[in-house]
Amino acid sequence: MDRYDERDTIFARMNYEVDSPEYCDYYSRHPELKEVDDELRSKPDLCDASSPSYDPIEASEIRSNFSLIEDLRPLCEGKPSSGKLHVEPSDITDQIKLMALDYGADLVGVARMKPEFYYSHRGRHREHYGDEIGDLLPYGIVFAVEIKKEMIDTAPAMTAMVESSRTYLKAATIGLSLSYFIRSLGYSARNHMDGNYLSVLPLVASAAGIGVFGRHGLLISDRFGPRIKLGLVTTDMPLTGSRSVNVDLERFCSNCGACSRECPASAISGNGQEIVNGTSRWRIDHELCYSYWRSNGTDCGICMKVCPFSRGIGFSQFINNRDKIIGTDSVFLRVVSRSDASQKEPSSEKSGRAVQRRSVDPSLGRAKPEVRG
DSSP: OOOOOGGGSHHHHTTOOTTSHHHHHHHHHOGGGHHHHHHHHTSOOTTOTTSTTOOHHHHHHHHHHHHHHHHHGGGGOOOOOSSOOOOOHHHHHHHHHHHHHHHTOSEEEEEEOOGGGBOSBOOSSGGGTTOBOOOOOSEEEEEEEEOOHHHHTTTTSHHHHHHHHHHHHHHHHHHHHHHHHHHHTTOOEEEEBTTBOSBOHHHHHHHTTSOEEOTTSOEEBTTTBTOEEEEEEEESSOOOOOOOOOOOOHHHHHHHOHHHHHOTTOOBOOSOOEEETTEEEOOBOHHHHHHHHHHHTSOOOHHHHHOGGGTTOOHHHHHHTHHHHHTSOHHHHHHHHTOOOOOOOOOOOOSSSEEEEEEEETTTTEEEEEEEO
């Protein structure tokens, strides 16, 4: 797999002001994208008052949340304290996971970073446009914040985007807290948050046992399905990696297809997987997806809402009923997607597995982690 260039992402491209140096450079190298991108720029922005989903109060909260995230952006990097404190990898990994949960994460795992987990070049902001990403820290602490079901169920209304902005902000503050702590121990640490990523977070989260990819291109977690927002802190502090999830959803997603059918932009492939950048996956048309965002005025969320894993199916239920679920038609899948059946809580173990939000052990007076493989 080749490293992705952040300049190619739809969010970076939409930041290039017409006739700016970044705009001229990018479209001189990618003239095939200029016409479609200019058309996207001509549409009203997200939360615009002319959009069909507009609500003035909700739009104000969304803008304020993203404004605060922008103000936090310079805090993502910092120098470590002088004098490096010796740590045992397994012990500090457990401590970091508990801290992430206490700060508000619902799932957390650790991955050994691979070069392809990092972007090759930066592209989101003018001051870093085209900068090569070369400081590849070896460990990644990746965590997820739940997107509330009752909020995403309103998608594509603006209420769903309110929740999206809240979870982006929550992930940003969790990552900042962890990175400040790690730097206080004398190690390098870099927070990756909305608008300031050096890494492709879903790839790291998959390696860290947070979840697996579905047809919609979203990472599907066991407990919440795709209803998660990811955060990441990379560091050179030695940590113990989590195990990835050994669940294959290809046949399930091939038979289900709910996200593809319900996508108002027809941006999710209804066909089989393809080889994209050396990996077998379903193709997503990001231009069609983002075009609907701009037309509707929100970040949509319908694919997340209709996914059965958002609405009642956990990995254990899927594995135990694999043949029954895969071998039946979409009517059964729609029935299951409305199920609110409770899931069995996992047993507790120490590091080596992704951790999710915990119960409280009264005898210890502190958080007791719950873990899933």
